[in-house]
Amino acid sequence: MPLPPAPGHRAAKLPAEAFLSNRKTAKQNAVLDEDLTPPAKAAKTTSSASPTPAPERSKSYFNTSKATAAPAPIPAPAPAPVAAQSNTKPVPKSVRRARNQRSGPTTLFVLDTNVLLHDPSSLFRFEEHDIFLPMVVLEELDNHKKGMTEVARNGRQVSRTLDSLVASQAEGDLAKGLPLNATGQKSATGTLYFQTNPLGAALPDSLPQGKADNQILGVVAALREQHTERAVVLVSKDINMRVKARALGLAAEDYQNDKVLEDGDLLYSGALALHADFWSKAGKNVESWQEGAITYYRVSGAIVDQLMINQFVYYEAPGEPSLYMRVTEIRDKTAVMKTLRDFGNPKNAVWGVSTRNREQNFAMNLLVNPEVDFVTLTGTAGTGKTLLALAAGLAQVLDERRYTEIIMTRATVSVGEDIGFLPGTEEEKMGPWMGALDDNLEFLAKGDGGNAGEWGRSATNELIRSRIKIKSMNFMRGRTFLNKYVIIDEAQNLTPKQMKTLITRAGPGTKIICMGNLAQIDTPYLTEGSSGLTYVVDRFKGWPHSGHITLARGERSRLADFASEVL
Secondary structure, X not given: OOOOOOOOOOHHHOOHHHXXXXXXHHHHHHHHHHHHHHHHHHHHHHHHHOOOOOOOOXXXXXXXXXXXXXXXXXXXXXXXXXXXXXXXXXXXXXXXXXXXXXXXOOOEEEEOHHHHHHOHHHHHOOOOOEEEEOHHHHHHHHHHXXXXXXXXXXXXXXXXXXXXXXXXXXXXXXXXXXXXXHHOOOOOOOEEEEOOOOOOXXXXXXXXXXXXXXXXXXXXXXXXXXXXXXXXXXXXXXXXXXXXXXXXXXXXXXXXXXXXXXXXXXXXXXXXXOOOOHHHHHHHHOEEEEEOOEEEEEEEOHHHHHOOOOOEEEEOOOOOOOEEEEEEEEEOOEEEEEEOOOOOOHHHOEOOEOOOOHHHHHHHHHHOOOOOOEEEEXXXXXXXXXXXXXXXXXXXXXHOOOOOEEEEEEOOOOOOOOOOOOOOOHHHHHHHHXXXXXXXXXXXXXXXXXXXXXXXXXXXXXXXXHOEEXXXXXXXXXXXXXXXXXXXXXXXXXXXXXXXXXXXXXXXXXXXXXXXXXXXXXXXXXXXXXXXXXXXXXXXXXXXXXEEEEEOOOOOOHHHHHHHHHO
């Protein structure tokens, strides 16, 4: 049977009921619009006829003179009329959606100089909110842009960014602000405002106006007086600056966008303990098979959502044998885990070093695994981070010939006062910073109890040191490491940018180990949440060629363990 011809007019094929229903709905919407309009007009008329004068519209950010007409700031969304809200008829969904698109005015953030010097991309980290730069901040940026330090480089980068934003609107007026997304930063939809006119507020006599910090506080106070309809917040990395701002009744916050985690306890630990009843509940959903001395387990269920590649899983229960595994594959709702090699057994000692606890065994499995290119180790003092990394490196450089040499570097941040310039070559200058290397090499050369294995007995300190190169971080940019075993010690003192510079030096066949103690950060403006070590641990978790483990128990001495707990 042939199909009927297509209708010439679609409306003609609609049933009469649908046509009448559409007309009825359109009529109701028209009536509802008429009901909404008169109260709004009445409210407007009432407000204009009221004997009380309307409040004067707040001035722009930049102009305090009444003679010059400055552009108005971004207006806050007007509240809905009271009469319209009290209407008994339902408000159409389209009207409700329009009102809920913007819950309130955006915030105006005033940036301190140290924020820009700490993170040059901080201008684009405030999403839809606006940014205000006082003239004093631009002056301080100009003073910090000279030199070869990290702060000077950040200052020059901020200056280039500001120049690009200004050049993108060469014909525009700076008083009207510059859109932050003009250079391609789509996440930043706010506006950047410069101080184009004098701004200031009366501050207490105890705060002299000649200091840059106090001038910024005066600008924040003046902006708050001009813009009562929106929040004006000072963003600074200086604690004393924030305290003074709060003492003056001004809103002040720390720069939070550089922090990977708010709490250091939320950092990925690299290990997961199975519940005591795991096998009884998931026994039917577990498959196992054996390949040589290694046993594989395939599990499914809710636990798969908690697992990541190269994460360690262990089962310990009283009266039952312990099981230690590493996640090797995650696919859909199933995960494959394989048992580990026990480096706590003296037969499996690496360069004469046997692991003494569970976390050290996990770390050694990562260090000797050729498929893992990036390893991060965290833990308190005395947990064996440097010793494990050096032992695994010497075994793979001298025994297995997997890597050509060991390259070791660290952040040269002093705990106390700097002792000044050091004489000699690059390695001689780095010598005083490498005390941990000398201590561990002394132990590895003679072994624990005089038994360091075949290579340990025959190798001398000169042979070991010939395969270990000490490099300074200042000369790392532009280098490429081929088949190297790179150890980055004290990585908690590095910024995320410095960490990126070091890790991107890795060439084919190179393995990088980053280790540090997040409780011993000596770099100013760095915290546990913003450290470069925390940054890479969070970014690399789940990558098939990286692994992390947090060493929990100290093995240095009972004195060191007790001091780590109580001091």
